[in-house]
Amino acid sequence: MTNTTQQPHRNGSLEYCDAVIIGAGVGGMYALHHLREMGLSVRVYDGAGGIGGTWWWNRYPGARVDGPGSPFYCYTFSEELVREWDWAETQPSQEQVLDYLEHVADRLDLRRDIQLETWIRDARYDEAVQRWTVETSAGARVSAQFLICAVGTLSAAHKPDFPGLDDFAGECYHTGRWPQEPVSFAGKRVGVIGTGSSGVQAVPEIAREAAHLTVFQRTPQYSIPARNRPLEPELMQYARENWDEVRAKMNAHPVGMPFETTSRLGAEDTPEQRQALYEELWQKGSFNLLFGSYADLLTNKETNRTLADFVRAKIRACVKDPEIAEKLMPDYYLGTKRQILDNGYYETFNRDNVTLVDLREDPIQTVTSTGVRTETGDHPLDMIVMATGFDAISGTMLRLNPKGRGGVGLKEKWSSRFDNYLGMAIADFPNLFMIHGPGSPSVLYNMPLGAERETEWIGNCVQYLRERGLGAIEATPDAEKDWDKEVNELANETLYPLTDSWYTGANIPGKPRQFCVHLGGPLYFQRISEAAAKGYEGFVFEEENNGDVSAAS
Ligand code: NAP
Numbered sequence: 001m002t003n004t005t006q007q008p009h010r011n012g013s014l015e016y017c018d019a020v021i022i023g024a025g026v027g028g029m030y031a032l033h034h035l036r037e038m039g040l041s042v043r044v045y046d047g048a049g050g051i052g053g054t055w056w057w058n059r060y061p062g063a064r065v066d067g068p069g070s071p072f073y074c075y076t077f078s079e080e081l082v083r084e085w086d087w088a089e090t091q092p093s094q095e096q097v098l099d100y101l102e103h104v105a106d107r108l109d110l111r112r113d114i115q116l117e118t119w120i121r122d123a124r125y126d127e128a129v130q131r132w133t134v135e136t137s138a139g140a141r142v143s144a145q146f147l148i149c150a151v152g153t154l155s156a157a158h159k160p161d162f163p164g165l166d167d168f169a170g171e172c173y174h175t176g177r178w179p180q181e182p183v184s185f186a187g188k189r190v191g192v193i194g195t196g197s198s199g200v201q202a203v204p205e206i207a208r209e210a211a212h213l214t215v216f217q218r219t220p221q222y223s224i225p226a227r228n229r230p231l232e233p234e235l236m237q238y239a240r241e242n243w244d245e246v247r248a249k250m251n252a253h254p255v256g257m258p259f260e261t262t263s264r265l266g267a268e269d270t271p272e273q274r275q276a277l278y279e280e281l282w283q284k285g286s287f288n289l290l291f292g293s294y295a296d297l298l299t300n301k302e303t304n305r306t307l308a309d310f311v312r313a314k315i316r317a318c319v320k321d322p323e324i325a326e327k328l329m330p331d332y333y334l335g336t337k338r339q340i341l342d343n344g345y346y347e348t349f350n351r352d353n354v355t356l357v358d359l360r361e362d363p364i365q366t367v368t369s370t371g372v373r374t375e376t377g378d379h380p381l382d383m384i385v386m387a388t389g390f391d392a393i394s395g396t397m398l399r400l401n402p403k404g405r406g407g408v409g410l411k412e413k414w415s416s417r418f419d420n421y422l423g424m425a426i427a428d429f430p431n432l433f434m435i436h437g438p439g440s441p442s443v444l445y446n447m448p449l450g451a452e453r454e455t456e457w458i459g460n461c462v463q464y465l466r467e468r469g470l471g472a473i474e475a476t477p478d479a480e481k482d483w484d485k486e487v488n489e490l491a492n493e494t495l496y497p498l499t500d501s502w503y504t505g506a507n508i509p510g511k512p513r514q515f516c517v518h519l520g521g522p523l524y525f526q527r528i529s530e531a532a533a534k535g536y537e538g539f540v541f542e543e544e545n546n547g548d549v550s551a552a553s
Pocket of ligand 1: 201443
């Protein structure tokens with residue numbers, strides 16, 4: 001690469017750097033660090049007012065890591081970072097995660113190359129110079145050989161177009177676009193629409209403060225107690241002292257966590273043994289029921305039913321009013337929608353100030369200036385909280401809509417299928433890499449670890465080009481087809497595709513149905529390493545054309 005410099009430089013109205021990264025969340029921050037360490041000049045842009053991506057936007061009440069969190073939901077590459085950061089709880093709050101990311105940004109001196117409050121208006125590949133030209137909302141134009149899209153999997157907020165929504169005179173917020181200023185629920189009649197992870201986290205918090213809370217539920221979901229608690233100092237210490245070993249376990253685990261996996265099948269136990277195991281794991285909380293119960297939980301309908309029955313019985317036992325309990329009863333294969341963890345969700349429906357509206361039997365007709373009207377009547381509200389989710393996984397790339405060869409936009413390429421290779425590269429979009437793209441393990445993997453491993457692959461690929469004087473790399477359409485097949489085959493061995501979820505795109509009206517997560521875990525990382533070892537099998541290269549870089553436009 002003849003144009004590599006340590007610092008971005010300017011030529012007329014155009015700024016030049018080696019790589020533009022879009023997104024300053026968990027993925028973009030690490031990509032900046034890693035590529036900069038390699039000697040590349042890098043610029044990062046993010047539309048948010050701060051670093052942290054999803055952890056910057058999702059500040060709704062109750063937002064916290066809802067998985068096996070501390071001390072393993074973090075960057076793993078630096079023992080120093082592990083040593084110097086104390087996690088307070090097993091499932092840190094949004095505020096704590098953001099504090100950690102702020103700390104990382106300071107420690108790695110990331111901020112000097114990150115421009116916030118800056119959306120990318122246009123990103124376009126110029127075949128003549130083998131570079132991307134990016135135009136920002138501030139009117140700046142930047143030319144980069146590589147475009148790294150770390151745009152987030154759960155970032156394009158889905159705000160259903162309820163009739164009359166614009167007429168609502170009260171406050172209205174989306175959980176994924178929560179205001180920076182404190183929001184008070186005190187004395188207010190609040191309506192929460194949506195009962196996915198965000199709604200389930202927010203509901204108990206809002207109910208404690210609001211005069212009245214109405215929960216508008218369309219599809220009931222299984223929720224498991226998070227059992228968040230102060231992190232045992234011994235665990236933190238163990239992790240610090242044995243980080244290499246912990247990291248190796250994380251790398252070998254199906255979802256990137258340092259836990260043992262089970263090979264036991266549901267049918268190997270008697271109903272009594274299963275019940276006892278489920279009870280023990282329920283008491284432990286978090287994802288123990290998913291990872292610690294049976295190996296065939298997500299592949300065998302009968303095993304799945306036994307756990308689903310167990311959780312349904314827990315809901316019945318918790319919710320005092322049997323009619324309300326029945327409305328809360330989920331009916332799909334447990335775990336095939338993103339598993340929800342809660343801190344007192346079902347108990348909330350025992351409160352006098354909480355009403356559950358079952359939208360399946362009483363759908364929303366319209367939003368009025370004073371509330372929500374369902375078929376059976378009006379629900380007067382001072383505030384609406386839309387916990388209605390995201391155009392997940394592919395939505396942020398489509399919102400960016402980069403233009404590849406011939407000026408063809410991604411929206412056109414992805415009009416019916418999200419074709420790509422290795423979850424990272426797209427045919428006709430040379431030198432563009434996605435972190436956590438469709439077809440990578442992304443949302444079903446420990447995301448900071450996944451981002452590190454994908455970024456390291458991208459870094460090696462960039463190095464490969466530099467060492468050989470190559471100007472561009474591009475996935476082939478055949479490799480995309482094979483990858484699509486592989487992702488599908490893995491998914492079809494499981495129960496995931498049988499459920500309508502945001503994993504399959506079913507939550508967005510009109511979105512093509514496609515299961516967009518590579519379920520291989522370590523297999524995925526083996527596959528991408530193999531492709532690299534075979535000289536980036538599935539890719540084609542172009543010699544560096546030595547075009548006049550200053551001609552990029
Ligand atoms: P979600 O899981 O997609 O849930 C959206 C909810 O809104 C669902 O209950 C959905 O009902 C409902 N909804 C959507 N459109 C609707 C409409 N037109 N009318 C009525 N209801 C409608 O979104 P989310 O809760 O924001 O969670 C998304 C993902 O973000 C999670 O699965 C998780 O991966 C991540 N997340 C992570 C954390 C964390 O702490 N790590 C926290 C929150 C979220 P249907 O089910 O019927 O579509």
